[in-house]
Amino acid sequence: MYKKILYIAVLLMMSLSARAIEVSSQAGVLYQFVGADTTATTLVVTGEMNANDFTFISEKMKSLKQLDLAGASIMACSDASTFLGQKEFKANALPQFALMGSAIETIKLPKNLVEIGEGALSSTAIASIELPSTLTTIGDAAFAGCKKLATITIPSNVTTIGNFLFKGCESLASATLSDKIASIGNHTFAQCKSLTNVTLPASLQTIGTSAFAHCSSLSAIEIPSTLKIIGDEAFTQSGLTEINTSACSSLSTIGAWAFARCQKLIKATFNNNVASIGEGAFFDCPLLATYTTPEGVSTISNYMLKGATSTNAETILHDGVTTIGDFAFMDMSQIASLAIPASVDSIGNNAFEGWTSIQQFSVENHSTIPALGSTVWQDVNQPEVKLYVSDDMFDAFSEAPQWKEFKVTRASSVGTNSPGIDPELITAHFAGNTLVVKASSEIASITIYDSAGRQYNHIDPNGDSHLIDTAQWDCHIYIINVVLNNGLHKSFKLARIN
Secondary structure: OHHHHHHHHHHHHHHHHOOEEEEEEOOOOHHHHHOOOOOOOEEEEEEEEOHHHHHHHHHHOOOOOEEEEEEEEEOOEOOOOOOOOOOOEOOOEEOOOOOOOOOOOEEEOOOOOOEEOOOOOOOOOOOOOOOOOOOOEEOOOOOOOOOOOOEEEOOOOOOEEOOOOOOOOOOOOEEEOOOOOOEEOOOOOOOOOOOOEEEOOOOOOEEOOOOOOOOOOOOOOOOOOOOOEEOOOOOOOOOOOEEEEOOOOOOOEEOOOOOOOOOOOOEEEEOOOOOEEOOOOOOOOOOOOEEOOOOOOOEEOOOOOOOOOOOOHHHOOOOOOOEEOOOOOOOOOOOOEEEOOOOOOEEOOOOOOOOOOOOEEEOOOOOOOOEEOOOOOOOOOHHHOEEEEOHHHHHHHHHOOOOOOOEEEEHHHHOOOOOOOOOOOEEEEEEOOEEEEEEEEEEEEEEEEEOOOOEEEEEOOOEEEEEEEOOOOOOOEEEEEEEEOOOOEEEEEEEOOO
16 A cells, blocks of 8 residues: 555656646746746746746756747846846847756747847757747857757858857757858867768858867868868867868968867868968878968968878978978878978978988078078988989088988989989878878889788779778788889888777
């Protein structure tokens, strides 16, 4: 009998706690209409509300799961009592921090809502939400920390969205933004680790600081041609495999660390009008095989390509670059040859540190010796590396500090067909599980064996570089045979670390 009574009591409590309350309220006195029944899980409000009513919902109705305000109107308020101490609130605007941290799982917003205030729905349990078409403004961090929010569409009338808008929405997989939005603010999608699909506005001009930082599932994004600025750390540690802004003729600035530690980034294409690429923009991007420094960039910033071991040496400098910054090319350990344009007059500290595969540099077009920072060639075996120079500059480079340690060689000694750079160079290395093969001319074939001589793969790339994913093979020591179209070939024995 006792168990039966207890069971009935539990059912009764569940029934009471699950009750829906429907009220037609007047602004500021919702508490009078709800009464003492603050444990309800569903609340439907029609009539008028103001900031005081949201304070009541947030502080007193802790069990609320569903909130329906579709039939309500939010009125202006000049005497609100909120934890922020703010008194003035606008009409048709969800107040700042109105429902922050509440247990609400579903919400219907007023049909005439114009603005969602700062932090208004942050850290709630909502999984989806339909925003009214009347909406024009969404404040900072309005949905930040909504860990269950899976998808969002910003209505077409919205012109302004705040910083940190969806930061930490770790379940957010898809987002579509209004075409009237010109700027994506700082940290807008930061730490949205499930984000795979985002539709950017056709008129977008600015991607703010850390806007897509740590979006580890974001492998692709279509950039509109109107873009002008990519902010600092905009895509740092994201999952991008390619970024293409070649159609962005007004893009002038790529911020510091913008694509740093994008471990899957293979291709980055920019319009030549880009004038500034910030410090560490491609720091530790080991798979970046396709990259060309835009013609408008005259300074290679500090750490810009540090650790970009797959990048082609022929595209990192152009005749117009004057300055190579500190640590700019550090640990680009697979490059075998590099021609330094005559325009380069300054090379920073440790700029070429860790170039352990380098066989030759060419400065044959220089009529003056570039100024050097300290330990520019750290870990480079300079006595075994040829430095090709013009006849007129042979003595000067042979006596200059840091330059004289190279095997200084007259470019004229190798003939007019090979001005300072050996014509056939083949390199191969691992970047994670990816095998990167490059040559100075077209590759005819790549054959991969294990250490016992068993063939894993045979490829005919028809290009001068190729990437091969080896994750499928349970092998750590590989023999790679590379044959060029002209018949020259080279074999490598390489260890895959992971």
